[in-house]
Amino acid sequence: MKKNIKLPIFFHISQLEFRPKYEWALGNRIKHPETTKRAEKIYSTLKKSSDIFEIIRPENVPLKQIRDAHNYQLITLYNTASRLEDGQTFYPSVFPQRKKAKADPTNISHAGFYCFDSGTPLDNKTWTASSWSAACAFEAAQTILRGESTLTYALSRPPGHHASRDSYGGYCYFNNAAVAARSLKKKGRVVVLDIDFHHGNGTQEMFYNDDQVFVISIHGDPRSYFPYFCGFPNETGAGKGLGYNLNIILPESTDKKEYLKCLKKTVIPAIKRYEPDFLIISAGFDTYKLDPIGHFSLDTPDFFDIGTELGKLKLPTSIIQEGGYYTPDLGKNVKSFLLGSYKGHYGSKGQKIDYSEKMKS
Secondary structure (H helix, E strand, O other), X not given: OOOOOOEEEEXXXXXXXXXXXXXXXXXXXXXXXXXXXXHHHHHHHHHOOOOOEEEEOOOOOOHHHHHHHOOHHHHHHHHHXXXXXXXXXXXXXXXOOHHXXXXXOOOHHHHHHOEOOOOOOEOOOHHXXXXXXXXXXXXXXXXXXXXXXXXXXXXXXXXXXXXXXXXEEOOEOOOHHHHHHHHXXXXXXXXXXXXXXXXXXXXXXXXXXXXXXXXXXXXXXXXXXXXXOOOOOOOOOOHHHOOOEEEEEOOOOOOHHHHHHHHHXXXXXXXXXXXXXXXXXXXXXXXXXXXXXXXXXXXXXXXXHHHHHHHOOOOOEEEEEOOOOOHHHHHHXXXXXXXXXXXXXXXXXXXXXXXXXXXXX
């Protein structure tokens, strides 16, 4: 491995065109947490360290891969939304039981058939932003497959891990990690490790019967936190996928000591037993101590240590951005995790970096 390795960062400016203003949460109208400031903060923070991070713009939306991963009706619905007038936003408010209803994805009023919450709106920029978000994840995976890097990061926004093949919600429209995993599993076994505070219900559903993709999610208790209906330890896969889904619930206020113990005692041994060829990390930073919708107690330096432990696996790894909603510190939290991943992954083979100085910059 040559020295002076840069970590590829994938981002497209069109991901900022979608700007939801508010959401309905538990009956209240609140300012939408998934703002463009999230991606802008991460981008500006990483851009300052151009000696280690190389920002790359995807050239094409992977339409075939999006279509392969998602039901055509869901894609049709987003195309329907793209014809809304500028400034017009549709919030689903009627959610029929699927077994008792039929939906027309060309009718925006039927969006609630495909959505599972009232906080994930549609407008004429939803398709643009979410498809480029998927493109970032796809290119991050393709860069690994082409042998150009063994560690990549997709600044995917909107996030994706709550979206399934035929439904959307939780601020997610396309499942970016699933698009990446489906491309990687053609060449080997894949682990998707979800470290967002909220369970990755969409990713779990998409690979629940698949023995080529082992999905692991570390999250807060679904009895109290979104998505509420899944993410429990007894959900272990089905059919060929039985035994290849692992949910780990950690208590409120989990700190670095407890989180690293979970990684070292449970998660990393499980990954090693599976003997994967690739690792995808759905990296949510709503585990941060100040996050408004997460309830763990991790601090900025803790993400460096978590990244280092996962980097030590030395697997070809693609890190894909998920949640994280305390915008003032989001950039430095992401940077901390990426620097730790870099250190663990490359070690002495990479650049000689003063990590303490990098953390400050």
